[in-house]
Amino acid sequence: MVVVAAAKSHRSAPSLACDTAGMPCRYFEPLQLVPIPFHRSARLPLIDEYDGICHAGPEAAPVPAESRFGGCNHGNRNNQCGRFPAAAESVALRFTVQRESPEALEILAIEELDHRPVRWQAVQFMFGSEELRPERTDFCQRAQLLAFCRSYLTKAGGHSGYQKNHV
Numbered sequence: 001m002v003v004v005a006a007a008k009s010h011r012s013a014p015s016l017a018c019d020t021a022g023m024p025c026r027y028f029e030p031l032q033l034v035p036i037p038f039h040r041s042a043r044l045p046l047i048d049e050y051d052g053i054c055h056a057g058p059e060a061a062p063v064p065a066e067s068r069f070g071g072c073n074h075g076n077r078n079n080q081c082g083r084f085p086a087a088a089e090s091v092a093l094r095f096t097v098q099r100e101s102p103e104a105l106e107i108l109a110i111e112e113l114d115h116r117p118v119r120w121q122a123v124q125f126m127f128g129s130e131e132l133r134p135e136r137t138d139f140c141q142r143a144q145l146l147a148f149c150r151s152y153l154t155k156a157g158g159h160s161g162y163q164k165n166h167v
C-alpha cells in the first residue's frame, strides 16, 4: 500500500508525501516504466510499475513478465517466479519521503528484515543531477531509490529544479 499525504516542504504550495507499506523484491533492478501497467491505478512500492532486471541467481536476467507486478514490484514472496532463492533472507527497502528542499528530495530508506526495521538512512535525490547522497553501492537498492524518487516527483507534479529525464 502507498499512502500519499501532505508533507513538509520548502515549497509554498503543498507537496506530497509517500509512505510505502510494501517493498519491491530485493533482487529487482527497476530500469524503465512499464508502458502498459498490469493495474493502472495500483498502489505500488515504487509508485509506478517498472520493468527491469532480476539479480537473483548467478545470471542476471530480464524479470519474467508474469512475476513483474506481484513479485518484482510488489515484493510478494508467495509469487512463484522460480528465481527467488529459498534460503535468502527476507530483506527489502521501504521508502518514506521526509521533505523537499530547493535542491533535493530527502528520502528515509529503511531496510527491513522479516518486516522489522534493522537499518535506516536518510538519502538525498538531487534535482539537477539525479545524484544520490550518499550514493548506494548495492545497484538494486540504488535503482529502486532512483525509480521511487522519479515516480514520486512525477506524481507530485514535478519540482521546479527537477527535469524528468527517464522513460
Ligand code: SF4
Binding pocket: 025, 026, 027, 028, 029, 053, 054, 055, 056, 063, 064, 067, 068, 071, 072, 081, 082, 083, 084, 085
Ligand atoms: S523474478 Fe523473482 S527473484 Fe527476481 S526480482 Fe522478480 S520477484 Fe525477485
